[in-house]
Amino acid sequence: xxxxKTDKKNVxxxxxxxxxxxxxxxxxxxxxLNDSDYVIALAGNPNTGKSTVFNALTxxxxxxxxxxxxxxxxxxxxxxxxxxxxxxxxxxGTYSLLSTSQDEEVARNFIxxxxxxxxxxxxxxxxxxxxxxxxxxxxxxxDRAVLCLNLIDEAKRHKIExxxxxxxxxxxxxxxxxxxxxxxxxxxxxxxxxxxASGQIKCxxxxxNNVPEKIMKAVVQLSRExxxxxxxxxxxxxxxxxxxxxxxxxxxxxxxxxxxxxxQxxxxxQ
Amino acid sequence: MENSLEMDNSLEMDSNAANRIINxxxxxxxxxxxxxxxxxxxxxxxxxxxxxxxxxxxxREKKKLRFDQKIDRIVTSGTWGFPIMFLLLGVxxxxxxxxxxxxxxxxxxxxxxxxxxxxxxxxxxIGMPWWLDGLLIDGIYLAVAWVIAxxxxxxxxxxxxxxxxxxxxxxxxVAFNLDxxxxxxxxxxxxxxxxxxxxxxxxxxxxxxRIIDSPRERLxxxxxxxxxxxxxxxxxxxxxxxxxxxxxxPTAWSGLASxxxxxxxxxxxxxxMFLVSLxxxxxxxxxxxxxxxxxxxxxxxxxxxxxxxTSIIDRTLIVLWRAIVFAAPAGAVIWxxxxxxxxxxxxxxxxxxxxxxFGWLLGLNGxxxxxxxxxxxxxxxxxxxxxxxxxxxxxxxxxxxxxxxFELDSASDTASILKAGGWTLLTGVxxxxxxxxHNPCSTTIYTIYKxxxxxxxxxxxxxxxxxxxxxxxxxxxxxxxxLA
Numbered sequence: 001x002x003x004x005k006t007d008k009k010n011v012x013x014x015x016x017x018x019x020x021x022x023x024x025x026x027x028x029x030x031x032x033l034n035d036s037d038y039v040i041a042l043a044g045n046p047n048t049g050k051s052t053v054f055n056a057l058t059x060x061x062x063x064x065x066x067x068x069x070x071x072x073x074x075x076x077x078x079x080x081x082x083x084x085x086x087x088x089x090x091x092x093g094t095y096s097l098l099s100t101s102q103d104e105e106v107a108r109n110f111i112x113x114x115x116x117x118x119x120x121x122x123x124x125x126x127x128x129x130x131x132x133x134x135x136x137x138x139x140x141x142x143d144r145a146v147l148c149l150n151l152i153d154e155a156k157r158h159k160i161e162x163x164x165x166x167x168x169x170x171x172x173x174x175x176x177x178x179x180x181x182x183x184x185x186x187x188x189x190x191x192x193x194x195x196x197a198s199g200q201i202k203c204x205x206x207x208x209n210n211v212p213e214k215i216m217k218a219v220v221q222l223s224r225e226x227x228x229x230x231x232x233x234x235x236x237x238x239x240x241x242x243x244x245x246x247x248x249x250x251x252x253x254x255x256x257x258x259x260x261x262x263x264q265x266x267x268x269x270q
Numbered sequence: 271m272e273n274s275l276e277m278d279n280s281l282e283m284d285s286n287a288a289n290r291i292i293n294x295x296x297x298x299x300x301x302x303x304x305x306x307x308x309x310x311x312x313x314x315x316x317x318x319x320x321x322x323x324x325x326x327x328x329x330r331e332k333k334k335l336r337f338d339q340k341i342d343r344i345v346t347s348g349t350w351g352f353p354i355m356f357l358l359l360g361v362x363x364x365x366x367x368x369x370x371x372x373x374x375x376x377x378x379x380x381x382x383x384x385x386x387x388x389x390x391x392x393x394x395x396i397g398m399p400w401w402l403d404g405l406l407i408d409g410i411y412l413a414v415a416w417v418i419a420x421x422x423x424x425x426x427x428x429x430x431x432x433x434x435x436x437x438x439x440x441x442x443x444v445a446f447n448l449d450x451x452x453x454x455x456x457x458x459x460x461x462x463x464x465x466x467x468x469x470x471x472x473x474x475x476x477x478x479x480r481i482i483d484s485p486r487e488r489l490x491x492x493x494x495x496x497x498x499x500x501x502x503x504x505x506x507x508x509x510x511x512x513x514x515x516x517x518x519x520p521t522a523w524s525g526l527a528s529x530x531x532x533x534x535x536x537x538x539x540x541x542x543m544f545l546v547s548l549x550x551x552x553x554x555x556x557x558x559x560x561x562x563x564x565x566x567x568x569x570x571x572x573x574x575x576x577x578x579x580t581s582i583i584d585r586t587l588i589v590l591w592r593a594i595v596f597a598a599p600a601g602a603v604i605w606x607x608x609x610x611x612x613x614x615x616x617x618x619x620x621x622x623x624x625x626x627x628f629g630w631l632l633g634l635n636g637x638x639x640x641x642x643x644x645x646x647x648x649x650x651x652x653x654x655x656x657x658x659x660x661x662x663x664x665x666x667x668x669x670x671x672x673x674x675x676f677e678l679d680s681a682s683d684t685a686s687i688l689k690a691g692g693w694t695l696l697t698g699v700x701x702x703x704x705x706x707x708h709n710p711c712s713t714t715i716y717t718i719y720k721x722x723x724x725x726x727x728x729x730x731x732x733x734x735x736x737x738x739x740x741x742x743x744x745x746x747x748x749x750x751x752x753l754a
Contacts, residue, residue: 047567096311126568132321133315133318135318136317158328159328161327162326166324166325167324206317208310208314210312210316210317210320212309214302215309221294225291229287243291244298244299244302245306245307246299254292
């Protein structure tokens with residue numbers, strides 16, 4: 001996969017000597033959110049260190065805690081890298097995007113209606129399989145994503161090894177190993193974000209495929225119909241999945257034209 | 271005109287298109303049957319395990335995991351879970367109480383004995399009028415200085431310790447231990463987490479209830495969060511317990527006695543949380559208890575210095591700043607009501623006198639009730655206000671004039687003032703109870719309104735603890751007086 005060539009760089013940490021590495025290019029902007037070039041969403045399972053990654057990128061000190069559900073408010077911050085400004089939105093942690101609880105809705109609606117330029121999915125490296133459930137669901141919604149494999153130090157302590165290249169190939173998105181608590185892997189993460197945001201890295205995300213034929217057919221038929229009626233919708237497949245699930249919020253969005261609009265309603269993050 | 275017509279047309283087209291899609295959805299849902307959700311979820315699991323199978327290689331060694339399980343087996347066990355919880359709470363409080371004494375005294379000496387006279391002579395030097403000097407230096411400055419001296423040291427110890435426990439991963443274990451009790455109270459198990467947040471600050475605890483999905487259980491958690499003793503109330507509890515409870519036993523045991531009293535109040539608060547949750551879920555907030563999965567995260571060694579740093583900068587200083595913001599105007603108000611005379615008494619004197627009767631019924635007094643009215647913006651300033659008002663009504667010669675909050679750098683100084691004001695052991699005990707059971711501070715009330723968007727529930731959450739406080743202190747006072 002030619003477009004995944006930047007991966008190799010992500011795999012090796014500590015490439016400070018490399019010409020691509022540009023530590024001076026990073027400016028942590030805290031809460032200064034004015035006129036950003038890109039909007040980056042930070043999603044992931046609870047207690048995987050999203051807020052720690054958020055802090056590492058923005059220089060803010062959003063409080064973190066070792067318990068699932070610490071972040072209930074959508075936090076926003078900013079950083080700039082190579083003269084581009086990035087607005088970062090820390091979403092509440094969720095195990096999936098398929099149920100109806102309030103925090104999941106905030107996360108789901110932001111990724112769908114907020115249309116972030118890049119969605120960074122933070123996953124716990126030592127619990128990869130469980131975390132992949134959410135990753136796969138997010139990849140159904142957006143095809144501009146980076147997987148941040150956080151807590152890699154813990155995985156190493158547990159003698160868990162992860163083949164980042166294989167994972168990146170399977171998922172079709174850049175994968176970066178980080179240990180945000182110790183600021184490790186953050187430069188590589190920023191480069192991956194920049195690559196996807198600027199379009200240098202093209203993602204071809206994995207779609208869910210272990211589903212019975214009957215359902216797949218229904219999804220395809222419905223998503224074709226959606227594409228026909230609303231050609232502007234970028235993720236007809238996800239809309240189809242949600243409609244078949246019976247998501248009232250999507251039905252409503254379809255009725256009031258919000259899905260094709262400029263994504264005004266991004267869930268009340270308060 | 272034309273434009274809007276066009277827009278109407280396109281909207282209509284869109285809505286037709288939407289209807290077509292919704293109809294198709296209905297048809298397809300009928301065809302694929304009930305188990306769409308399960309099929310999809312299973313598909314995702316299968317994909318995830320396939321991908322993880324390619325990428326993950328683990329050596330067969332899980333020592334660390336086993337270590338976590340070993341700890342969990344102890345701290346969440348039926349036998350040891352609760353004792354360990356109380357022990358940890360006790361250690362944190364003991365470190366806070368004993369550790370805060372010395373720096374508190376130093377701060378009090380610096381701000382009240384050194385800086386205050388300097389400010390006074392400065393203002394005399396530039397010929398400031400007496401009322402401005404009084405309002406600014408004896409009112410506002412002293413109130414702020416008092417709050418810093420009393421609050422900063424305990425918070426700078428309590429918050430980092432609490433944060434260390436949090437970062438280590440202990441809080442979810444607390445939730446695990448308390449889950450059964452909350453379930454039996456008809457509340458959500460995650461309320462244990464919001465309760466823990468409330469021990470720092472009730473407003474934060476109320477915001478944290480967003481982790482509870484069910485609106486019914488979330489309301490219960492919001493209404494009962496005030497029963498978690500917040501950091502604005504810990505110093506009151508600690509000081510009054512030291513003066514009145516600690517003095518009951520020989521000096522060697524006084525620390526332990528006052529510590530037990532404070533823990534007793536905190537546990538009583540938790541008991542009230544369960545009882546009120548139970549009451550609410552049986553009456554106005556009836557409903558099913560929802561189930562949930564609570565992940566016990568791995569224990570992580572906290573990054574010690576970083577935790578200390580962030581919890582001091584982010585929590586301690588922010589909370590302190592809030593207290594100062596509220597203390598300054600309160601100081602001005604106290605000075606004013608003490609210096610504005612109506613007839614032969616100051617305004618404060620009249621107010622205290624009018625509330626003394628009701629206060630007596632509750633085993634309290636007019637001073638305490640007035641202090642709680644002045645301190646609605648922030649619980650932190652209750653004790654300074656009480657002391658100031660007590661001196662005012664007893665006419666003691668300690669202060670430098672009406673409305674001056676003076677130095678009280680040792681508990682015994684404070685004790686002598688309170689006892690001169692007619693305080694007894696009953697007053698002390700009931701003040702501790704009333705400090706636990708009264709209306710939330712204005713910040714919390716506002717937060718409750720923002721979270722519930724309902725004036726009715728905000729009213730319930732504000733008044734319910736106050737009524738409980740009145741009832742409990744009344745009963746205690748009556749029984750006490752009959753027995754005594």
